[in-house]
Amino acid sequence: MFTPLEVYGREYSVACESPLACLNAARILERGGNAVDAAITIALSLAVTIPHLGGIGGDMFALIRLPDGETVFLNGSGHSPRALTLGLVKERGGRRALERGP
Numbered sequence: 001m002f003t004p005l006e007v008y009g010r011e012y013s014v015a016c017e018s019p020l021a022c023l024n025a026a027r028i029l030e031r032g033g034n035a036v037d038a039a040i041t042i043a044l045s046l047a048v049t050i051p052h053l054g055g056i057g058g059d060m061f062a063l064i065r066l067p068d069g070e071t072v073f074l075n076g077s078g079h080s081p082r083a084l085t086l087g088l089v090k091e092r093g094g095r096r097a098l099e100r101g102p
Contacts, residue, residue, distance in 0.1 A: 014038060017053060021045035036064060 007014045007026040014025045024045045025038035033041075039062065046053045060076035 012038075014042070016042050016046065018046055018049040020049050036062070 007019075007022040009026060009030060012026070012029045014022045014029070016022050016025070021042045025041045028037050028041045029035075043060070059078070060074065062074040062076075063071065064074065065071050
């Protein structure tokens with residue numbers, strides 16, 4: 001196991017359970033990604049490097065401060081309805097539903 005489990009840059013720091021996941025997130029930040037991009041990168045990397053800590057299909061909770069200062073909470077817990085489609089999400093007010101990807 002590598003230590004430390006933190007990676008620092010000029011304008012960021014990353015800490016998590018896996019050095020490889022930390023490095024992946026740091027690379028995202030160095031290439032212009034934001035904290036949400038880095039967090040998703042860590043989650044996906046941990047699914048590979050330490051699978052018992054989570055994986056695709058797990059729950060997600062996030063408190064995010066947007067660039068305009070607004071704070072939003074995402075609750076990605078529980079099961080998705082079988083009939084849920086992107087069209088239904090948009091129809092019911094999903095502001096920026098993702099077309100593809102995690």
